[in-house]
Amino acid sequence: MDVIVIGGGISGLAIAYELAADREVLLLEAEKSLGLHTTGRSAATWIGSYGPPVVREFTTASHDYLIDPPFDIDGPVASPMSCLWLGVNGRDAEVHRLVAETAAELVDGAEAERLCPVLRPGAIAVAAWDETALDLDVMGLHHAYTRAFRARGGTVATSARVASALRDAGEWVVTTTSGDVFRADVVVNASGAWGDVVGSLFGAERLRLEPRRRTLFQSPTTVSLEGVPFTAGIDDGFYFKAEGGAVLCSPQDATLHEPGDPKPDELEIARAIESVNDVTTLGLRSVRTAWAGLRTFAPDGNPVTRWDAKADGFFWYVGQAGYGIQMAPALAQHAAALIRT
Incomplete structure (x- = not known):
């Protein structure tokens, strides 16, 4: 061998x-x-x-x-998808930096609301739009x-x-x-x-x-998900996307964890739901299913x-x-x- x-x-x-x-x-x-x-x-x-x-x-x-x-x-393993990075929690400068370093395009709050129809009006001042993303x-x-x-x-x-x-x-x-x-x-x-x-x-x-836990969960919503892109806070506080008629979401947690089979963090899920509801009209209230994996950092x-x-x-x-x-x-x-x- x-x-x-x-x-x-x-x-x-x-x-x-x-x-x-x-x-x-x-x-x-x-x-x-x-x-x-x-x-x-x-x-x-x-x-x-x-x-x-x-x-x-x-x-x-x-x-x-x-x-x-x-x-x-x-069949195809990649299909077109768009991504919207939101300038949340006063992180507008990070949005500008991302645009300067990547192919993402700077958009204002009104354009972000058009690109992501579930954004709460006036919640976002600037965002970065990346239409080159792929769903895998x-x-x-x-x-x-x-x-x-x-x-x-x-x-x-x-x-x-x-x-x-x-x-x-x-x-x-x-x-x-x-x-x-x-x-x-x-x-x-x-x-x-x-x-x-x-x-x-x-x-x-x-x-x-450093293995670190990352929690993911699905939540139902009564709001239409048509045209909703992959959307993330530029501060790594959350991301969400439409999946199977529900919202796939993550608090983007990164808690140190021993190698193994981690369980989802309920407190992080609650925090992510609150963060997503603050900037959208999705009205997330419950969790359909949740799971977790490990991301390992040097x-x-x-x-x-x-x-x-x-x-x-x-x-x-x-x-x-x-x-x-x-x-x-x-x-x-x-x-x-x-x-x-």
């Missing part, structure tokens, strides 16, 4: 697919199925104006790939990557949590909790929130990754794609900070190129 990739989310599958073009690759997933955690719990968007500069660069570079993937798909079929993309990886000869092992690892004669010997043993020249750590946990098994440096907030400083043949591919889906294609190509050099 040339490469073992640890982690079966969209990031792990994307880099496994890229490497399988000319390497023998095995993907290990600790759970019974792939994409169980963060990948399966996202808001499913591509927004070029979202995230810090490094993230926006990889996001932009992923656009054409998502529109027309180089492998067979069951995340699981459709994930399944397509899985099929394409296997078509390139890649192998997937589920229920394969790493128990131990050792370096022997220039290879990694990886043993799973079920007792299976695999050998490979290179190991790619794409385990998300478990990144430091996995790294410790290989004697790698500790990156001090200390500098940028994705980590590099060889470990201590463990030979160990490559870090972590810290996507919740932007992993929208920048998956370009980031995977970048990391695969580094591994090949």
